[in-house]
Amino acid sequence: MKITRKSSAVAAAQLVWSASMVLAASAQAGMVTDNHGNVGYDTAAECDAAVAAGNAKFYEPFTHQPPLKRAGEVDVKVMKLGQLAGYEKGACDLGVGRRDNRDGVGRALIGKYVPYGPNMSVNVYFDAAGTPVRATMQQCDNNFKGDLPRPVGSQVAAASSECYANVLTPAKFENKTEQVLKVPATKRFEPVAATFKTVSEEVVISPAITKQIPIPATYKTVTEQVLVRPESFREEPVPPTYKTVTEQVLVKPEGKRIEVIPGTFKRVSEQVMVSPERKELKVIPATYADKEDTVVDRPATTRVETVPATYKTVSEQVLAKAESLRYEPIALPLKTIKEEVLRSEASAKLQASRSSVKTVTEQVVVKAESKRLIQVPAVYDTVTERIKVADASKEWKRGRAWIGKAIDVRPLRGFVVGKDGKVDGASVDLQGATADNTRLDDDVMCLVEVPEQYQTISRQVLRTPATVREEIIPAEYGTVTRQVMNQEAAASEQEIPATYQTITRQVIDIEKLKAAGYKFDDKGDIVAAPNGDRVLRAGALMGAGAKSAGAESGTEGYVREIKIPAEYKTVSRQVVDQPASVRTIEVPGTTKVVKTRVVATPARTEEIVIPAVYKTVEREVVDQAPSTREIKIPAVYKTVERRVVDTPASTRKIPVPAVYETVKRRVIDTPASFREEVIPAITKTITRQVIDQPASLREVEVPAQYETLTYQVKVAEGKTEQRAVLCETNATPTKITEIQRALKAAGFEPGPLNGVLRAQTMRAVNQYQQSKGLPVDGFLNLETVKSLGVSPN
Structure with missing residues (x-):
């Protein structure tokens, strides 16, 4: 299969390739080889010369990858590189690295010109029009520098x-200095000894007691009104009223339809250049003579070697776990105390038998049965149509990227656009034609085919028209609940004797704690354990806000404070001992004697002008492009009558007065009570030593110690x-x-x-x-x- 391209740029490049043949003698001067034996050259001329001399080693892929299409590519075929027009001798392409999910050449060949043989299999990717747009190496699908490789002998796109x-x-490394915690800040506790004082106090030998003498209650008869039936209400339903209303109902909503206006065409005649005016040069060959010169084979250069960095290992103590406190609950000894207290006094009560009522539930109509009209909207289908808005045409585009699709190629210099904005009847991409001309790889204008253009439009088509359906609304009922008398009220008097109860409670055994060696403060709270550990109330530790009782109350537990010392560990890490550096090594130059042929008589040319040839052609062009117009379809309405509620159903309340009855009952005139007689306490005065200020711990802050470390960070x-x-x-x-x-x-x-x-x-x-x-x-x-x-x- 042959794919041809009309490319004047490739034809002109052949002249440059033939001139580069004189460099064949030095083709091996800048050659490098990768790990797989593939070679690359410093310049494209060296690569071309090696291929022309027949001593080039063509690239052989060493990985395997399936073809991978990109956006706009619809087909891929396997071909020989020599089957592509202009690649009969193969390619000398600049090696590149990985991009677009595919590799290029080996690292050693990146930036070098790599020879590819004409028999090498390649993947050729085609667009929807069947135009080849890209080629890759078939075995590995690896990339060339561009979409297509550089043919042998063509001009190099990069600047010389x-x-x-x-x-x-x-x-790169930077010095970094930071403060490192050597010894963390801590606290130490110094004991403060307790102080004592002598006090005299009166001790109760026998406490004062109060003797209670009961006084019986007195009674009297009273007459009073008793509520037999409370005031209430009864509810009566009020039926709803209705009225007839007339309203407009939307049968079919307002819509739109799109009408297509077809385009018109006309025939035009125009002059088409068959062959442009050109000049031919008649070459009178030069005469040559042999000459020997001593030239620099390789100039003196310098070579840079990297001296790697060296490292050393340093060890340091770091804080693994800071000093902390642990709180451990203290099991307190308890003792049980029993006492008998009066729970309720003796009394009498009037037992009233209340009237009883029963609840009656009945259904009432709240809203009568009615009808309503429900609008059923119209149903539409969406129809999608594809309309041609422009015919296929030709357009001039700038850049070598279009050469693969070009019908004709012309140099940008001298490319003149007519007053009608066209060249040879084809429109010009003006944005590309006025681009920056400093890039040497963007210096041609290519005539390319612009395919037909279609536009997809969507419109709605009525499938089912809008309708109205009648729906019956069932009647609504409400449940009314009311109370009626079931049994009348009565009253009776009943004696209630006094009641007592025995209360058992547990309190902290203070004497047993003191005997065990626990220390107490003046308020009776435990402050230190027998081994000297600090003791706290559990409520104070947890931040309880309520006021706690004393130690004797037993309403709060105690915890012992235990210190957990800090833990350290040794950490080893590598730091830069000597940073990486670069040293320069002098590489002396070499010379060689070369024999060249010099021009004795320069070649000259004579210029012959051949006039341009034109012909008249007729073609059909779009006079007026197809378009669309939107037509509004008005909405359709219908007048309907329906019956609606004018006044909704309700209920009204009718008051029912309360019923009372006069009864006599015996009530307490003076309640039973007690008379108290106080028996004074018996005391005596004793003298003893007590703690004036309990032993404690004084907290002293020990500041942290820091060390300045300087190290290198990559x-x-x-x-x-x-x-x-x-x-x-x-x-x-x-x-x-x-x-x-x-x-x-x-x-x-x-x-x-x-x-x-x-x-x-x-x-x-x-x-x-x-x-x-x-x-x-x-x-x-x-x-x-x-x-x-x-x-x-």
Whole structure:
């Protein structure tokens, strides 16, 4: 299968390829080999010369990947590279890395020109029009530099001043200083001894007691009104009233329909250029003579080696767990106390037998049965139609990216657009034609096919018209509940004797705690355990806000405070002992004797002008493009009558008066009581020593201790990247002298201005790069050359 392309750019490139044949003798000078034996060349001319000489080793893939389509690609076919027009001799393409989910070439060949044989199988991707838009290596689906590889002998799209080098950028480190906690802040507790004082107090030998003498209650007869039936209400239902109303009901809503107005066409005649005016050159060949010259085979250069960083291991003590406190509950001894107390006094009560009522539930109509009209909306279907809005046409587009789809290709220079905005009857992408012309890979205009354009429109079609249906609303009932008399009220008197109860409660055994060695404060609270540990109330520890009782009340527990010392652990870590650095090694240059043929008599040409040829053609063009218009469909309404509630059903309350009855009963005139006689207490005075101030712990703050550590932190990983450098073909003595003068003018000493790139000149370059924040990579990169104000060409 042959795929042809009319590309004047490829034809012109063949002239450049034939001129590059003179470089075949030095084709091996800049060759590199990857781990799989594949080779690459520094320049495209070297790669082309090796292919022409027949000693190029063509690239062989070593991985396997299936084809992977991208957006706009509908088909993929396997072909030989030589079957593509212009690739009969193969390709010399610039190696690239991974992109779009697929690899390129090996790391060593990135930035080098790699030869691909015409018998290499490739995946060719096609768009919907069947035009090939991209090619990849068939076995691994790996990428070329562009959508299609560079054919052998074609012009290199990159500027002649740009060569690339793989530059190793070492890892970057920064010094960081921080305060490290050496010893954390702590607290220490110093014991404060208790102080004592002598007190005299009266001790009760026999406490005062109160003797209660009962006084019986007296009674009297009273007459009173007793409520037999309370005041109430009874509810009577009030039926609803109705009225007839007339209203407008929407039968069919307002809609729209879209009407298509077809386009019109007309025939036009126009002049089409069959062949443009051109000039032919008659070549009178030159005469040559042999000449021997001693030339620099490889100039003196420098080589950069990276000295890796060294590390050392340091150990340090770090706080694993800070000092803390643990609270442990104390099991307190308890003792049981029993006492008998009066629960209720003797009395009499009038037992009233209340009237009883019963509840009657009955159904009443709240809302009578009625009818309502329910609107059923219309149902529409959405119909989608595809309408052609533009016929297929041709358009001039700028850029080499369109060459694969081009019918005709013309240089941008001299490309003149007519007053009607067309060239040879085809419209021009004006935005592309006025683009920036500084890019050498975007310098042609391509005539491409623009396919027919369609527009998809959606419109609604009525499937079921709107209707109205009648629905019966059932009657609504309410449940009315009312009470009626079931049994009348009565009353009787009943004696209630006094009641007593025995209360048993547990209290803390203070004497047993004191005997065990626990310490108490003046309020009777426990403050220290026998071993000296601090004792706290559990409620105070938990932050309880309620006022707690004393220790004797037994309403609150106690906890013992236990100190848990801090824990430390030894941590070892690696720090930079000596950071990574870069050293430069001088590589001396070499020379060789070459025999060249020089022009004795230069070739000359005679120019012959061949006029352009035109022909008249007729074609049909769109006079008026198809369009659509929107027509409104008015809504349809219907007048209906329906019966609605005028006054809803309700209930009314009718009051029912209360019923009373006069009864006589015996009530307490003077309630039973007690008369108290006080028997005074018997006391005696004793003298004893008590704690004036209990023993305690004084808390002393111990400040933290810090240590300043300085260490290096890696802020950027070392990496290898491709960087544009000054090509050897442009690094002439004149250009080097120009760079040396620019360095000297900038205040950096490059050594003698002799046009030779020596170590002193490179040191000045490195110093200039550091001062300007430019990459310091051991190369004369283009960014530095342009910053010095020197043209790289």
